[in-house]
Amino acid sequence: MSNLFTSQQAIRRLVVKVGSSILIGDDGALRQQWLAALAEDIAALAGRGAQVIVVTSGAVALGRAGLNIKSGALKLEEKQAAAACGQIALVQAWRESLGVHKKSCAQLLLTIDDSENRRRYLNARNTLETLLEHHVIPVINENDTVATAELRFGDNDRLAARVAQMASADALILLSDVDGLYSANPQTDKNARFIDTISAITPDIEAMAGGVGSVVGSGGMVTKIEAAKIALAAGCHMVIAAGKDLHPLKAYEESGRGTWFVASSTPIGARKHWISGAVAPAGVITVDDGAAEALKSGKSLLPAGVKSAEGHFGRGDAVIVKDLAGRELGKGLIAYSSEDTARILGHKSQDIEKILGFKGRSALIHRDDLVLR
DSSP states (O other), X not given: OHHHHHOTTTOSEEEEEEOHHHHBOTTSSBOHHHHHHHHHHHHHHHHTTOEEEEEEOOHHHHHHHHHTOOSSOOOHHHHHHHHHHHHHHHXXXXXXXXHTTTOEEEEEEEOHHXXXXXXXXXXXXXXXXXXXXXXXXXXXXXXXXXXXTTTSOSSHHHHHHHHHHHTTOSEEEEEESSSSEESSOTTTOTTOOEEOEESSOOHHHHHHTOOTTOHHHHTTHHHHHHHHHHHHHTTOEEEEEEOSXXXXXXXXXXXXXXXXXXXXXXXXXXXXXHHHHHOOEEEEEEXXXXXXXXXXXXXXXXXXXXXXXXXXXXXXXXXXXXXXXXXXXXEEEOXXXXXXXHHHTTSOGGGHHHHHSSOOOSOXXXXXXXXEO
């Protein structure tokens, strides 16, 4: 498993999820030495060319002190207030730990609406892409200060999977207080079998995660299986690995000890499959012969090759692409609204800013967002 994890060809972009149980000590304080060791692991991966995104818990736990609430369940408004207090300390700790290795980081706070509302999803995705392009490590947490019981992700395992999906990550690693999935509770069943690799999430696999009241499930294994479903559907591998000890990423890289969920496709392949079957087209783009040939050779669609646009669509909507004879070439996600597309079609990419008044993408449809027939 470690070869797949460390292969730069296979794992170009990695999401690392850190839970409160391993980041915060029993005394309610941040485990500074552990975080410093993890930051060193992340810096080492980044130094080898991998792009790393962090999804971290801990704001609510750290914020309890600010509200002088040491223990006990929190009301929703108390949890939101604790998150507001703790988020400052949490991000500062990440900033300082990564800064030791001359790595910059940026804070992103997300709610479930950001993953389901198309415009917010695109904005968050574009922000992630820009940060990674500039070698900045995104540090993401759920926005507990505004999320409600009805709208929140509920756990950062599924948030991490949504982020992996949004970022087209190659792998997601859930650092946990357990080292993987077992066929039964290893604390009570000496015959419990460690599950090394999972290629499909079957009812039997879900049963192994445990239900309400299960010791195995109480560690969050059920939500980890739910996260795996999201990740695998996005073409993203996922691993559950032990995270309590120092240098957890290095330890996993060296030992390969963990449960590896193997995706059957790549992130781009899964994305194109989704575009092909799940997204209803909102318009039609007709391109000239030169653009048609360029698309067939794997190029992106530039505005200069577009002859006309029909329909009313927004940025990120799906459109059908046709040639001058009316033959359907494929379907893709367009980077501009129908109004802006009408203004820039037939023009060179370098003229977009002058025409629209802002600097947008050079391609009308990027090749990764295009599925040809």
